[in-house]
Amino acid sequence: MSDAAWYAPIVAKASGWLSTAADVADLAQGATVNLAVTGLSRSGKTVFITSLIHNLLSAAHNQNRLPLLGVANSGRLIGARLEEARAGRLPRFRYEDNIEAMAAGAPAWPQGTDDLREIGIEVRFMPASTPGRLLSEISGSPATVTIRIVDYPGEWLLDLPLLGQSFATWSRASLRLYRRGTRAQAGADFLAFVAQHRHDEIMSDETAKQAHDLYCAFLLQARDKHGLSHLQPGRFLCPGHLADAPFLWFAPLDIPDGAQLAPNSLGALMAERYETYKRVVVERFYNDHFRWFSRQIVLVDVLRALLAGREAFEDQRLALEAILQSFRYGSGGLLAKLLRGPHIDRVLFAATKADHVPDIQRDHLAELLRNMAAFPAIEARSSSAQFDVTSIASVISTAEDTQDIDGQRVPVVVGRPVGGGKQAKFFVGTVPIRPPRPDAWNSSFLNVPLFEPPVIDPAPVDGIAHINLDQALEFLMGDRLR
Ligand SMILES: Nc1nc2c(ncn2[C@@H]2O[C@H](COP(=O)(O)OP(=O)(O)OP(=O)(O)O)[C@@H](O)[C@H]2O)c(=O)[nH]1
Ligand SMILES: [Mg+2]
Structure with a gap:
């Protein structure tokens, strides 16, 4: 491993390009970014982590899987590999088991999580900046960033x-x-x-x-x-x-x-x-697993809450707000100054399972999430943290089609419901962009089962079809992969 402390002054003096020696130290020594994957039970954390890993590992073979991830799109991604199991303090996240279950003859989703597990994915890339590239050439090794993720039961x-x-x-x-x-x-x-x-x-x-x-x-x-x-x-x-x-x-x-x-x-x-x-x-x-995160994705199964009715929806909103109080966003605020450790400087709120609705409804899902919790209040409190809201599907399990309903051609999704159902079309109606008014809850406007996962290749070559996973990763990590 190169000695960044030795290189930094020389490169800085020679070029005048460097903004901070710390950036170069990161590139040379390999930085670690702790990514908090936050979400209530069944929101899609384990599936998200599994698909993220599989697509990063596959990216060297199939860069088309992550077109919105800058480092892949610009051809600078060299490859990714899993950190050795002993690098973590916790039992290893069951990436291989999850992929095997999903790739089996009768594909199955990963089991619900019942304890803490962690994993590190080391991403190797050519830096985009001239000093970074120069440093890579001098040291003879590409830059690396390790993304560390902890998985846990959402209930906790x-x-x-x-x-x-x-x-x-x-x-x-x-x-x-x-x-x-x-x-x-x-x-x-x-x-x-x-x-x-x-x-x-x-x-x-x-x-x-x-x-x-x-x-x-x-x-x-x-x-x-x-x-x-x-x-x-x-x-x-x-x-x-x-x-x-x-x-x-x-x-x-x-x-x-x-x-x-x-x-x-x-x-x-x-x-x-x-x-x-x-x-x-x-x-x-909290101390072992949340204090040290600097990037966070908050996964929310907005559709399921809508389906479960007014009380469940309102309850999920309360739960989300309660949880978000527990994190430190941005550098402002007395609490952030008193507590040790980094603050969270990028947060992405993601409505999961976007493949449950046709393409034209996916922006609605994100809007509904935006209007659901008091995110604007958090935004105002913390000027230095960046927020965004999107909709994602970690694993696309449906296809798009249309159907005639009451003489109108409407978009539907086609999938095989979990539990042995036959492949069928599902019309989900219109996803509202705001929490429904009290009198609108009586009409059931959505109809979505859980779908079986698609057939995937267990070898990390082809990757897994997804929606916006690359965009999410670019928002959360793009600056660290330059
Ligand atoms: N169609 C579809 N279904 C998904 C997707 N992600 C998750 N699911 C479904 O949601 C279920 C729950 O996902 P998990 O990733 O296990 O949820 P979790 O947040 O880890 O849940 P806990 O471990 O209980 O906290 C899965 O078993 C799938 O049925 C997705 O991208 N598309
Ligand atoms: Mg889980």
């Missing part, structure tokens, strides 16, 4: 907002939410239990465990039966290796404003476990 993201809340505050906010709408039905047993167990009753492990079990059953139902997203804590839905750790045995309780939790009370026991959970699980998750 909702834990991040807990860092800013005490047990009493969280309990009050949660129970307020659970007493309304669908949650009140799904959580009837748990709410009845809470009504019978005051925070100041004598602590009991048995009562705490009972509350916890009822609460978990409620969260599972809210997610799986009602399509809700704002569900905390995340490990209750997806415990990973923690499984039955006793400090997980807590649940929200009714705690009136201003009430003190007495020693040896049920409330005090729950609060202690909640704090342990925050310290042992959430803080570690």
Whole structure:
């Protein structure tokens, strides 16, 4: 590996081209960019990471797969390879298994994620700038950038907002939410239990465990039966290796404003476990995997939320906003100055599974996402971070066609629904560009199943057909690949 500290002054003096020695050090030593792939459960994180890797590995053979990625389009991409598994601290992301599953005789999507995994992709390229190229020639090696990505269950993201809340505050906010709408039905047993167990009753492990079990059953139902997203804590839905750790045995309780939790009370026991959970699980998750990211893609399955109805849609919006509070955007703000580590300076919001709608509807998906959460507020708070909104499909699983409906020729998508259905046409109606008005929710305007993945080549040669994956990568990484 070349000694950048030695080269930089010489090159700078000789040419006067260099803006900063740090850029050259990056090119010579190989920079690492931590990319946060953020998204609620089933939003498409694992499929996105798998397709991104496969297309980057394939790019040396088939540069046409990534026409909107500058480094590929300009012919400067030399190749990409996976970092050795031992380079990471976590178990390796199952790229190979995922590709094999998708390339099998009966193609299948990757499994839902149940724990943390990481991977690094080393991209080798010829620098675009004259000093960068000169440095590459002197050192005899191309520039490299390693993109590091961590994959995790989407449910865990909702834990991040807990860092800013005490047990009493969280309990009050949660129970307020659970007493309304669908949650009140799904959580009837748990709410009845809470009504019978005051925070100041004598602590009991048995009562705490009972509350916890009822609460978990409620969260599972809210997610799986009602399509809700704002569900905390995340490990209750997806415990990973923690499984039955006793400090997980807590649940929200009714705690009136201003009430003190007495020693040896049920409330005090729950609060202690909640704090342990925050310290042992959430803080570690945040510090180890989010603090160091400088680029972020936020994946949102906007269509699924629309399909699930008004409450699920509103709930997803709340969940997204809660999560976004947990990240540090731009260089402004007291918090950004106090906390160590880089801030996130580029964020892309992406509506996923854009192949579920015909081409002419895809801009609508992105617009709907733009109008869905309080992104403009984030933008205003952070002048130095760059934001964009787009729609993507990591793996195109449908084809476009048209169909006559009521004497009109309308665009439809054709695909094979997961679960053995026959190939069929699906008319998705018009995707609204704003969250529907309250009275518009009654008409079901969309009809999209999950589709089977297409046949792909497991060898990283041809790549995977996608929509806007290259554009997303250019926005997120383009400046680091120059
Ligand atoms: N048609 C289509 N379906 C997709 C695409 N990406 C994801 N899906 C579907 O969405 C499902 C969920 O995708 P994942 O990538 O596993 O979601 P995730 O965010 O990793 O979910 P968790 O691991 O549960 O947090 C997949 O099993 C597919 O059915 C896409 O680009 N096109
Ligand atoms: Mg996953």
